[in-house]
Amino acid sequence: MASILLVEDETAIREMVAMALERAGYRVRHAESAEDADAAIRLSQPDLILLDWMLPGESGIDFARRLKRERVTREIPVILLTARGEEADRIRGLDAGADDYVPKPFSPRELVARVKAVLRRVQPTAGEAPVEMRGLMLDPVSHRVSGDGRKVEMGPTEFRLLHFFMTHPDRVFNRAQLLDNVWGANVYVEERTVDVHVRRLRKALAPTGHDDLLQTVRGAGYRFSID
Amino acid sequence: MASILLVEDETAIREMVAMALERAGYRVRHAESAEDADAAIRLSQPDLILLDWMLPGESGIDFARRLKRERVTREIPVILLTARGEEADRIRGLDAGADDYVPKPFSPRELVARVKAVLRRVQPTAGEAPVEMRGLMLDPVSHRVSGDGRKVEMGPTEFRLLHFFMTHPDRVFNRAQLLDNVWGANVYVEERTVDVHVRRLRKALAPTGHDDLLQTVRGAGYRFSID
């Protein structure tokens, strides 16, 4: 299921929203400031960002604008949360690159509905769509992988690893990032374990010759190449 | 390696934890009460604080709350150690501003793993926008360099060096500044080492003719020219 980054400094609201989203089946991380959020985005590549307008330090709207400008969130949609209800603010928010705008007070139900709507709009078949690269195909629904038509067998962890790589192509991830994204945020595992699963994944991909897509970047981590 | 402040009044636990952390390569200081810890923090600026819930005098959780409120530890993560295992306590602990929570009894291995996880979550992983100059392009996200479309290969240090130069163009840096910014603050290496890596970087850039962008300023250092 999609993972959502909630950027909100007020604990009460944060917990209410987090609970509602988690009940709806989303994975939720949170940050309390723009700086926190920066780090969290780099670490976990959320599918959607819920952003409070009023934040300590850099304001939500400035942050949204900066994200769009830096193209960090090329494909990550942003929803603004705010107590300000004016038409003018709404426009400012959308201008800044937000994909939607939810005025406080809002009901958890309404928020979840908007999140769903935005995810549906932005990623038509959120997360569950098959991915294909250079003849290597992965289908999350049937949980199958094939290379040039031939079946490819692998374990569950390798499957999740490959899925993550294929949905974030051509980016280097260090071992800690992979652990967070594929194993889960609060799981405590040695970093070298990543190497072993990369190796197992490569071995699984070798028969169809797709193993060279998964590249080592010395001193940095691994990358699923698109070239 | 990171330095850790361990606040724990029971000698047996303290020694076990300290040994485990030191074996994992961390520098460990310890304090036996909140007052001790106050002094130690001001003195040594640890990267992480391990805090026992039950302490003589001010309790660990009060101390954690005070630290966060006084913003002494705005960016120093805190892990609470405690015998109390209730869910309610856990929430109280995280509410007080702790970054993680380890219930006793715990294995040294688990503790070390949690310390690692918190540190890697908190310490920022820099990833940024691509930079381009006169056909030379560097993308920190995919960790790739290309000159006029052709791939350019180099080692990790050369990559960091080039990234630094490209994000600070047309400025002269002496060798000490480059060591600080590219190698890291308190690393001792010979200044002439910079020369060698500049040379290696030039060699890597030579095939596409971009090596002349990296200029020597005699008696001052090096500069990445924009002209």
Place this chain on the structure above:
DNA sequence: CGGTACTGTGACAATCCCGTAACGCCCCGG
């Protein structure tokens, strides 16, 4: 036009990092 301080260059040993194989553990199904 020397001389001198500074920089470029190639080689080398130490170290680091990664690929690989092997091991033990846990969970499940038979």
Place this chain on the structure above:
DNA sequence: CCGGGGCGTTACGGGATTGTCACAGTACCG
């Protein structure tokens, strides 16, 4: 209860990377 598959950890070895040095080359001074 046993067997097997998946998983995380560890040890080892080889190759890439790194820091240092010695020497060659070069700019700048008087």
